[in-house]
Amino acid sequence: MNQRVDAVGETIVIDETKNGPFQLKVRTGSATFIADEPIGIGGLGSGPNPYDLLSAALGTCSVMTMRLYASRKKWPLERIRVKVTHLRNGLDAADTFSREIQLQGxxxxEQQQKLLEIVSNCPVYKTIERGSEVLTTLVFSGSLVDEAVSLCEHMRGMEQACDQAEAQDATSESG
Structure with missing residues (x-):
């Protein structure tokens, strides 16, 4: 539980604002926003809660990956809307995320089916599907590096998903 993470990775920094018991300032490499809990459970309702952020990560990655693929193919995709519903199944059971996707254009x-295949390869979906290791380290006062870093790993993951799909397309067309 007390492991040091020395690898260079994308980093966000979260600080309490001291405005209410749960309000947090979240800094990424390119943005700053507030996270909080709803008023009904003691928060200020000033931002998304952690599960909202997790659902948003899945939904936004889904849209971005489909958009990248459709743009590469020059398909007439006008708009993508995604609704993500998160069902908690208890603290120790696997949760369920339900995605509803609306494609306009x-x-x-065949193009719609291909986009549904692509969305199952978006980087955040893959992260949730395979699970992740979480390393935790207790850091003493003054030694926490206060720098948020964005390495564009998400974009590289989306490009890899699209590259793999295009390679599969080429294989199935020639075979």
Missing amino acids: SLSD
Whole structure:
């Protein structure tokens, strides 16, 4: 439980604002926003809660990955909307995320099906699906590096998912 993480990775920094018991300032490499809990449970309702952020990560990655693939293919995809519903199944059971996807534009049935395949390869979906290791370290006062770092890992993951899909397309077309 007290392991040091020395690897360079994307880093966000979270600080209490001291405005209410749960309000937090979240800094990424390129943005700052507030996270909080709803008023009904003691928060100020000033931002998304952690599960909202997790659902948002899945939904936004889904849209971005489909958009990247459709743009590469120059498909007539006008708009993508995704609704993510998160069902908690208890503290120790696997949770369920339900994605509803709406694609607008003059897409063929084949193009729509391909986008549904691609969305199952978006980086955040893959992270949730395979699980992750969480390393925790207790850091003493003054030794926490206060720098948020963005390495564009998400974009690289989306590009890799699209590259793999295009390679599969080429293989199935030639075979």
